Amino acid sequence: MTELLRVDNLEKHFPVTRGLVFQKQVGSVKAVDGVNFSLNSGETLGVVGESGCGKSTMARCVARLLEPTGGSIMFDGRDITHLDRADMRPVRRDMMMVFQDPYASLNPRKRVGSIVGEPLEVHGVGSDDERKRRVQELLEIVGLNPEHYNRFPHEFSGGQRQRIGIARALAINPKLIICDEPVSALDVSVQAQILNLLKDLQQDFGLTYIFIAHDLNVVRHISDRVLVMYLGRAVEVGSRDDLYREPKHPYSGALLSAVPIADPEQGRNRKQIVLEGDVPSPLNPPNACHFHPRCPRFVDGKCNVDTPLLSPVGSGHGHEAACHFPLERWPMSDEEIRRRGSTPVGAAD
Amino acid sequence: MALLDVRDLTTHFSTDDGVVRAVDGVSFSVEKGKTLAIVGESGSGKSVTCLTIMGLNTGRVQTTGEAMFDGTDLITLPKRELREYRGKRISMIFQDPMTSLNPVHTIGRQLREAVMLHEGATKAQANSRALEMLRAVRIPRADARLDDFPHQFSGGMRQRVMIAMALINNPDLLIADEPTTALDVTTQAQILKLMKRLQGEHEMAIIMITHDLGVVAELANDVIVMYGGRVVEQAKVDDLFAKPEMPYTWGLLGSLPRLNATGGRLEQIPGQPPSLLNPPSGCPFHPRCEFVMNVCRQELPELAGSTVGADHRFRCHLDDESRAQIWERKRAAMVSEDAA
Numbered sequence: 209m210t211e212l213l214r215v216d217n218l219e220k221h222f223p224v225t226r227g228l229v230f231q232k233q234v235g236s237v238k239a240v241d242g243v244n245f246s247l248n249s250g251e252t253l254g255v256v257g258e259s260g261c262g263k264s265t266m267a268r269c270v271a272r273l274l275e276p277t278g279g280s281i282m283f284d285g286r287d288i289t290h291l292d293r294a295d296m297r298p299v300r301r302d303m304m305m306v307f308q309d310p311y312a313s314l315n316p317r318k319r320v321g322s323i324v325g326e327p328l329e330v331h332g333v334g335s336d337d338e339r340k341r342r343v344q345e346l347l348e349i350v351g352l353n354p355e356h357y358n359r360f361p362h363e364f365s366g367g368q369r370q371r372i373g374i375a376r377a378l379a380i381n382p383k384l385i386i387c388d389e390p391v392s393a394l395d396v397s398v399q400a401q402i403l404n405l406l407k408d409l410q411q412d413f414g415l416t417y418i419f420i421a422h423d424l425n426v427v428r429h430i431s432d433r434v435l436v437m438y439l440g441r442a443v444e445v446g447s448r449d450d451l452y453r454e455p456k457h458p459y460s461g462a463l464l465s466a467v468p469i470a471d472p473e474q475g476r477n478r479k480q481i482v483l484e485g486d487v488p489s490p491l492n493p494p495n496a497c498h499f500h501p502r503c504p505r506f507v508d509g510k511c512n513v514d515t516p517l518l519s520p521v522g523s524g525h526g527h528e529a530a531c532h533f534p535l536e537r538w539p540m541s542d543e544e545i546r547r548r549g550s551t552p553v554g555a556a557d
Numbered sequence: 558m559a560l561l562d563v564r565d566l567t568t569h570f571s572t573d574d575g576v577v578r579a580v581d582g583v584s585f586s587v588e589k590g591k592t593l594a595i596v597g598e599s600g601s602g603k604s605v606t607c608l609t610i611m612g613l614n615t616g617r618v619q620t621t622g623e624a625m626f627d628g629t630d631l632i633t634l635p636k637r638e639l640r641e642y643r644g645k646r647i648s649m650i651f652q653d654p655m656t657s658l659n660p661v662h663t664i665g666r667q668l669r670e671a672v673m674l675h676e677g678a679t680k681a682q683a684n685s686r687a688l689e690m691l692r693a694v695r696i697p698r699a700d701a702r703l704d705d706f707p708h709q710f711s712g713g714m715r716q717r718v719m720i721a722m723a724l725i726n727n728p729d730l731l732i733a734d735e736p737t738t739a740l741d742v743t744t745q746a747q748i749l750k751l752m753k754r755l756q757g758e759h760e761m762a763i764i765m766i767t768h769d770l771g772v773v774a775e776l777a778n779d780v781i782v783m784y785g786g787r788v789v790e791q792a793k794v795d796d797l798f799a800k801p802e803m804p805y806t807w808g809l810l811g812s813l814p815r816l817n818a819t820g821g822r823l824e825q826i827p828g829q830p831p832s833l834l835n836p837p838s839g840c841p842f843h844p845r846c847e848f849v850m851n852v853c854r855q856e857l858p859e860l861a862g863s864t865v866g867a868d869h870r871f872r873c874h875l876d877d878e879s880r881a882q883i884w885e886r887k888r889a890a891m892v893s894e895d896a897a
Contacts, residue, residue: 258741259741368829397598397812397826398598401826422741425813430814466743467742467771469771469774470773471774471798472775472794472798473795
């Protein structure tokens with residue numbers, strides 16, 4: 209398999225300034241702070257983490273909607289980290305996005321035909337007639353009636369709108385589609401329709417996905433590999449099966465155990481790790497391992513001093529975690545997870 | 558006796574386009590100390606049911622039926638008397654913690670309001686009660702945070718403040734409308750744990766509105782499934798997950814990506830939820846149902862008991878044998894996926 213995307217040490221720091229006229233920088237929000245991953249053609253990378261962990265910022269950097277402040281992005285064998293608008297334009301044909309909110313991401317004043325056809329127009333593909341035919345073909349591919357060409361977005365339900373968004377992303381045969389929470393706003397029955405559609409399209413057109421979601425069940429369903437982020441950093445990355453069967457980072461473990469199980473009996477018997485407190489502010493993140501104030505395995509003098517780097521864990525196969533004391537097995541209960549001689553600290557506020 | 562007994566509740570809104578039958582003949586009851594989950598997709602009438610009980614509907618609305626709360630019918634109760642119940646004996650938590658707190662008042666002031674209004678407490682008394690509640694919902698440095706404004710709190714903390722506010726007068730019944738939908742899984746786990754703990758302490762009854770079947774399995778004792786403004790299935794939580802009895806519930810369970818299942822296609826329910834303005838004839842689910850028969854298009858099936866137990870009731874024209882066979886097949890498909 210060929211590598212389509214390689215992200216090395218990606219950083220995006222937003223400056224925080226004070227003063228109206230003479231602005232001076234008083235700090236920075238490290239929204240993305242050193243993320244590494246690579247993605248093969250035809251694969252799906254799931255990205256999970258709590259809100260504010262930098263998932264969306266990371267995706268926007270990869271799509272170069274934001275300019276990274278550090279690191280590099282290799283796409284299809286080319287360094288696109290600092291390409292300018294003009295040079296970026298041909299690259300954009302191979303890289304599209306599907307957004308979370310199907311109500312906000314479609315222009316209410318445009319007809320479906322021109323929404324879906326816009327990428328074709330922007331990139332000067334085909335004549336008017338050819339474009340129209342292509343748009344109708346696309347509508348059919350995503351399961352909409354081609355005759356709806358002249359309708360407005362408000363005439364469609366949430367699930368149908370998300371289909372329109374997907375048709376638009378497919379318009380110029382991209383290689384990579386970045387889906388930023390594409391199903392979070394949908395009802396479960398409609399969510400299943402969209403997930404099935406995305407899988408079918410991947411098979412038919414050999415698409416590569418970056419799939420961002422906070423629903424871990426959805427990510428498991430659709431991904432080949434999974435990246436877990438916490439406060440701007442990648443804390444664990446691995447194949448879906450490795451990561452869900454045997455998470456190594458305590459944060460991944462906590463995330464997995466927090467997902468409610470749709471089975472009353474299993475739910476009652478499982479061992480749950482409930483994290484206290486909230487995600488700390490990225491303006492002033494904790495020292496060393498960002499997770500240490502909430503971590504049940506925190507060891508004073510190590511976790512708050514020494515920043516753990518992503519390193520191979522478990523059976524290998526590209527399974528990596530950034531933790532000094534990775535989990536030995538799974539599942540583990542709260543008590544088992546606490547190491548001897550260490551005292552868990554309370555929630556950081 | 559049940560704490561809340563809702564009988565044949567119907568809420569219709571008159572709009573310029575016609576009558577919207579948001580809730581159509583819904584009955585259920587909630588016991589003290591128990592949790593009832595109402596499951597359904599958007600537009601199934603689950604939120605309107607609860608707003609009707611609380612008397613919070615606005616616009617041209619027609620309500621019939623009754624909601625007996627501890628011997629009093631809330632539907633016919635005059636507004637002034639209903640106000641004595643709301644916020645005191647019955648509280649509600651809304652879905653969106655970002656918009657349901659007043660941004661221009663401090664948390665402390667908003668928390669004190671309910672105590673001072675209903676209990677006639679002094680400001681100092683109300684303040685200490687507010688502090689106690691903030692501590693109960695585990696807000697760190699609660700005393701310092703009483704004077705903070707909502708925007709100074711994170712989403713999860715705001716939702717906890719909402720819970721503190723709802724519980725400040727020790728209500729007998731808490732109605733929670735998607736209390737964790739806007740939150741991360743970790744925060745959701747915290748909030749659910751908190752609700753369970755507080756329920757245990759006060760023997761409070763909870764009505765939980767949600768579309769997340771995981772949350773239902775975790776928290777509920779009884780479940781009702783709503784579709785197109787009607788109850789389509791009603792059961793104890795274990796029965797519902799072990800042996801769901803009608804096609805919509807099968808679809809809901811099948812369309813769920815599960816943590817222990819990977820790959821495969823999800824079972825999808827084709828089509829869209831029905832319009833309440835122009836509801837389908839017969840069974841509301843028939844246009845999306847893969848087992849539709851002629852009778853389904855004409856007659857609404859009764860909400861009838863099953864052979865398993867009197868507590869388990871559902872609407873479906875399929876006979877017992879075919880339902881058992883179909884579910885056996887669907888369950889086998891889900892299990893084999895689990896093993897893969």
